[in-house]
Amino acid sequence: MTTSRIPEATIARLPVYLRALTSMADSGASTCSSEHLAAVTGVSSAKLRKDLSHLGSYGTRGVGYDVAYLRYQITRELGLSQDWPVVIVGIGNLGHALASSSGFRSRGFSTVALLDADPARTGQEVAGLAIRPFADLTDVVVENGAGIGVITTPALAAQEVADAMVAAGIRSILNFAPAVLSVPETVLVRKVDLATELQILAYHEQRQGPGEEPVDDLLAGVAAEVETA
Amino acid sequence: MTTSRIPEATIARLPVYLRALTSMADSGASTCSSEHLAAVTGVSSAKLRKDLSHLGSYGTRGVGYDVAYLRYQITRELGLSQDWPVVIVGIGNLGHALASSSGFRSRGFSTVALLDADPARTGQEVAGLAIRPFADLTDVVVENGAGIGVITTPALAAQEVADAMVAAGIRSILNFAPAVLSVPETVLVRKVDLATELQILAYHEQRQGPGEEPVDDLLAGVAAEVETA
DNA sequence: GAGTGTGAACGTATTCACAGCC
DNA sequence: GGCTGTGAATACGTTCACACTC
Structure with missing residues (x-):
């Protein structure tokens, strides 16, 4: 410390x-x-x-x-000397991508379970892990001592998942669903929202106007270093 | 205005x-x-x-x-009265997920092209679009008047893609690759970094200590509204 | 009464510029 | 001489509290 x-x-x-x-x-x-x-x-x-x-x-x-x-x-x-067990709930396209992503395999994290409420998905194997039913959440969290949960469900399911995560003992949530989660203040939620990011870009596109001409020279990309002006 | x-x-x-x-x-x-x-x-x-x-x-x-x-x-x-054409470069798991994601289909954006440098991927169809070779970038951007680009390539390719995007006339970039991009100051870059988000959660996990006991009652999740204390 | 709009106070984050140390 | 570490100055963001309007 x-x-x-x-x-x-x-x-x-x-x-x-x-x-x-x-x-x-x-x-x-x-x-x-x-x-x-x-x-x-x-x-x-x-x-x-x-x-x-x-x-x-x-x-x-x-x-x-x-x-x-x-x-x-x-x-x-940052607390990366030890390994943090992570559970991912909602194994659609995004959950699948995250489970396979290098971000999760980087030092400090290990995905211990993939969960989904859809029976059609349970049993399927993704990134070396079998998808388990959502009902197994508490068991999985307790068994592995997981403190971090990732939500990649549709927006409508997100609050229910968050409630279950909190009840199971999860203390930090990374939420990819476009929904505002309400959790006890002891639980930290970080939100990643694709649509929001795009909308912020749209705002700037509109402001600087679609009037600029494309730069033809490839070398122009090297012209200015960010924040070095 | x-x-x-x-x-x-x-x-x-x-x-x-x-x-x-x-x-x-x-x-x-x-x-x-x-x-x-x-x-x-x-x-x-x-x-x-x-x-x-x-x-x-x-x-x-x-x-x-x-x-x-x-x-x-x-x-x-926000400039969402009109539609913004978007190109996505790097159609691995994440690019695939984003292309299929509801975030892109929400009002205001239309994915006009998916590009990948890997010949094994070009021609494959994802979310109704055929993956095109990376070399087509400039054509695609000019043809569709795209101003927004999304990078979902590995970190090593990201700068090259960004340079090509800028040269083609892209003015706003959403970067999912864990790399710092240097672009002219007229170009806006927003970064979404999975590993960074997890590491921030790890920091908080470490601070509040893995000592807390799980809350057994499901209803406890509803106990406190965020920011309403 | 109810609820917006906003100056003023507060807190946080960034930049500046330089003292202090190698 | 070079580069870190940091107070002081500035910019930015949030909260407070209340005047003003419907």
Whole structure:
């Protein structure tokens, strides 16, 4: 335990830093400056240094950060030193995709069960796991000590699933269904909503107007680095 | 055009309000208060009113908001009165799921092409569209006047795809690949990252400790409304 | 009375700029 | 000289509380 309170915005960026550091380590880099890590992750160097300062003073003035050590500290802070069992409910196209996704197989998480209320799906095997009936949720959660649940059901089923997850002991929910979930305040819900993301893009499309001409030169894509202006 | 600048945080919530209003309209409600809409969407009523005030004064004091009219105004503000052509590059499990997803079929968007660099995939039909070779990108974008692109490729291919999209005239990108994209500042990129979301949940799991006991009573799930304490 | 719209207060996040250390 | 760590300044977002309208 370091400083017991790290800003939410910082937490959300730590995974990005972590990924970049892992990639650097794989490339054999042993040290890196805030300037470099910031450029690679698309944030400003000042923001990066502030973020890292919340974890402690792990850099060396005049030198930079030790890649391996910083990586270890972020891993530790995020709680990724141990493995977190995850259950996924709703194995349609999206649930199927997530179960097979590299995001779930990355270090720190293991999918322990796939559940679906549709009897036609139960028994089918996806990503090496047999789909089990939704009614097995509590058993599965208790047996595996799962604390994280993913909801990839239609919107109408989402609240029922969330209630069952909470009752079973799930404390963190990642919700892909376009529904607002009500849960006890001790349970954390994060929402990923495809339609919302597209609508935000539509807003910006409308604002900057569909008037711009396409850039013909492929090299133009390299012209500007994000947040380095 | 109303007030030319609406806060980013507000924009991100408008789609949620829109969905709730649509659902209310379907239920036959003709009017609603900020209190009610706030409860349904999980925000505070003060925040909701401030958000809506950025669009203009569309409410009636002592009464509330006209559901249909407010819905129309939000639709208009988000630019959803017209249809936005979307191209998806990378038709693996996730791309497949998104192409079939209701999020893309919801009013305002139409998937005009699915592209993949893998010759083994081109020609296959997904959600009623034949997968085309990645090399067709520029043609497809120009022909359909597409301004929005979705990237669901592996991380290594993402930057190349983004460059090609920008060169073809795409101005808004939704990136599902775990990679930081560099694009001209005129292009908007929004990122959805599964691994990051899970890692944020892991952080909170670790903090509140895996010590809590499961709640046995199903009804406990209904105990507390989010943000209504 | 009921409920919106909004200035003012508060809290959080980002940027700046530089002191301090290697 | 180079680069981190951090107070101070600024920008942004949320909450409060109430004037104003129907």
